Amino acid sequence: MLPESLIESFYLMRWFKTTLRSSFMVLFGPGEVVSSELEARTEDIRQFTLDELGEFGEKNYPHIIRRVRYAKDVQGLWYARGSVMAVLAAMHGETVAREKMAIISDKFKGLLPPGLSSRPSPLSTGS
Numbered sequence: 728m729l730p731e732s733l734i735e736s737f738y739l740m741r742w743f744k745t746t747l748r749s750s751f752m753v754l755f756g757p758g759e760v761v762s763s764e765l766e767a768r769t770e771d772i773r774q775f776t777l778d779e780l781g782e783f784g785e786k787n788y789p790h791i792i793r794r795v796r797y798a799k800d801v802q803g804l805w806y807a808r809g810s811v812m813a814v815l816a817a818m819h820g821e822t823v824a825r826e827k828m829a830i831i832s833d834k835f836k837g838l839l840p841p842g843l844s845s846r847p848s849p850l851s852t853g854s
Contacts, residue, residue, distance in 0.1 A: 765838065769801045772834045776804065779827055780814055788814045801838045808832065 776795050777784075785792050791810045798804045808828065815824035 765801065768834070768838060769804065772801070772804050772831065773798065775834065776807075776811055776831055779831070780811065781818075783818050784814050787817075801835065802843065805835060805839060805843055 773795060777792065780788070780792060780795070788810075791807070791814050794807050794810060795804065798807055808831065811831070812824055812828050815827050818824070819827070
């Protein structure tokens, strides 16, 4: 039989571990995304982006296509957005490219840590 103080220590450590894990989840994300959902949404973003780049991107910017196609995870796709914007601007002009990038960026909602989400630009004219 275990001494009473050892049993209390065990429960206290278990409570601390659970509370600490919960605290980190509150700090670093709105909730857990199930890995199958994360994978499906990541592939949806990847395919949507590749579709937007289309044949023009494949022919003229193969390195950007490779960057999107072989991005390791959702953060890799997030960081490729600047390059994707440049290609879309070359294809359609900046105004249309911004509209398309807004659609792409919306697909990342709930998948990224809070520090990586889009913020309104101080340069935008929508005051």
